[in-house]
Amino acid sequence: MSIPSLKHYLSLFAAVLMLGQMASAHSEALPDFTTLVEQASPAVVNISTTQKLPDRGVADAQMPDLEGLPPMFREFFERNMPRGRAPRGDRQREAQSLGSGFIISPDGYVLTNNHVIQDADEILVRLSDRSELKAKLVGTDPRTDVALLKIDGKNLPTVKLGDSDKLKVGEWVLAIGSPFGFDHSVTKGIVSAKGRTLPNDSYVPFIQTDVAINPGNSGGPLFNMAGEVVGINSQIFTRSGGFMGLSFAIPIDVAMDVSDQLKKGGKVDRGWLGVVIQEVNRDLAESFGLDKPAGALVAQVMPDGPAAKAGLQVGDVILSMNGQPIVMSADLPHLVGGLKAGAKASLEVVREGKHRTVDVTVGALPDEDADVDGGSIGEDGQAQRDSNRMGVSVADLTAEQKKQLEVPGGVLIKDVQDGPAALIGLQPGDVITHLNNQAITSAKQFTDVAKNLPKNRSVSMRVVRQGRASFITFKLPE
Incomplete structure (x- = not known):
């Protein structure tokens, strides 16, 4: 049996040393959140609310009908529904909710989500030292889901505010909040995406993360590794009711702009173009x-x-605003707002295949979203029934129908037979105003344009x- 040489031992020692260096480098690359948490936690608060509800007059030990609920929810209600004596008619029930927030000024201004304190009759803020203070609601902005509270205090601990625009996809972030009432719980993850638009949230370019967010985290801060707040944790996307790796935070830049306006005037003013847009596929x-595919397609222009007033037209595709590109249609409301x-x-727009510039003076967003009431569609008008x-x-549309729909022209669909129209989901009562980039003014013109539609090419x-x-788009087969 041969004896290992000195060279062999040296090689083995070098390999062990290299593995040790690799392990050390790997451990150094993992973030340490301990200092961040120690410094930031005192400014994070728990928020609880109470809402007084009218007496339901539920009979003694009577349970509501739960048969229509899914088994998971039915089991939950059966387990948690109080079965004691029903309250008297002169008493009120109380609904409670729980969330998080954070202090942004030493004199006691607190940021949280609107949905955390919505319809609350009493708001309590619990500080890190377990003391509880009643909070006054300064103002809310449902469109961004931001609320500003005020508690009495001096020299309160505050968070450091960061710049959400400087966030990069892939960097580490951390959340502190009260999921399910567990105060000052810490979860971490990375920035998954920026500028996300969620259904019914047109004015917030959300930060998407994979930080674990659960009920009670809402309104809490999202920190970067410098210990700066870069967002307010607001929503999760889930199919199970629990966290599934998709959470969304309101950028702190958006939240602070809202906060400043609420503090000054109690409401938020936003820009408004007066258009309905859709995605360009x-x-x-x-x-x-x-x-x-890029830009925001103008599907509707609000009268006046x-x-x-600036001359923007239906069918225009807005590619940029003040030099900032509109990649997705949702980018436009963020910029205008x-x-x-x-x-x-x-605005840089494409109209009939040509680029042009449209200058517009931005208006004020109405208190309620503008809505166009199409009214009822009558039965007048001569149908064009040929193929x-x-x-x-x-x-043809009657003058009354044009007025109801607020359209200058178009044709009313009276009947849908087998063919392309049925395949794309057209229905009787729909009004076609444009076909193949041409404004339609009569049933005869519609038929003429339809006869000359190209084959095997997308037609709008x-x-x-x-x-x-x-x-909508479709293709006519050969």
Whole structure:
């Protein structure tokens, strides 16, 4: 048996040393959150609310009908529903909710989510030292889900505010909150994406993370590794009711702008163009002669709104605003909402295949979202019933119908037969205002345009249904 040489031992020692260095480098690369948590936690608060509800008059030991609920929810209610004597008629029930927040000024201003304190009759803020203070509601902004509270205090601990614009996808972030009432719970993750738009949230470019967020975390801060607040944890996307790796935070830049306006005037002013827009998909891009799917397609222009006064038209595709590109249609509301009424904006649009600039003076967003009531559609009008390759019978709009729908022209769908129209979901009562990038003014013109539609190429059509307009695309087969 041969004896290992000195060279062999040296090689073995070098390999062990290299493994040790690699392990050390790996451990050094993992973040240490301990200092951040120690410094930031005192400014994070627990928020509980109480809402007084009218007496339901539930009979003694009577349970509501739970048969229609899924088994998971039925089991929950059966387990948690109080079975004692029902309250008297002169008493009130109390609904409670729980959330998080954080102190942004030494004199006691606190930021949280609107949905945490919505409809509350009493708001309690519990500090890190377990003391509880009643909070006054300064103002709320449901559109961004931000609320500003005020508690009495001096020299209170505060968070450091960061710059959410400087966040990078992939960097570490950390949340502190009260999930399920467990105060000052810490969870960590990374930034998964920026500028996300969620359904019914047009004015917030959300920060998406994989930080574990659960009920009670809402309103709590999202920190970067410098210990600065970069967002307010607001929502999760879930199909199970629990955390599934998708959480969303309101950028702190957006939240602080809202906070400043609430503090000054109790409400938030936003810019408004007065248009209804939709996403530009691949087929729409092809039909409008665009190189790639991008921009915001104008599906509807509100009468007498800023866009209408500036000459913006249905079918325009907005590619940029004040030099900032509109990649997704949701980018436009974020940019417009950040402007104040009276601000000037320059829009780069594509109209009939040509680039042009439209200058607009931004208006003030109405208190309630503008809505177009299409009204009822009558039965007047002569139907164009000959074959128009689309498989629809259409009729001219009456003057009354145009007024109801607030459209200058178009045709009313009277009947849908087998064909392309049925395949794309057109229905009787729909109004077609544009076909193949041409404004439709009569049933005869519609038939003429339909006869000359190209084959095997995306064709756009603008349809108004119940007052709502949108562009759809289809292809005619060979």
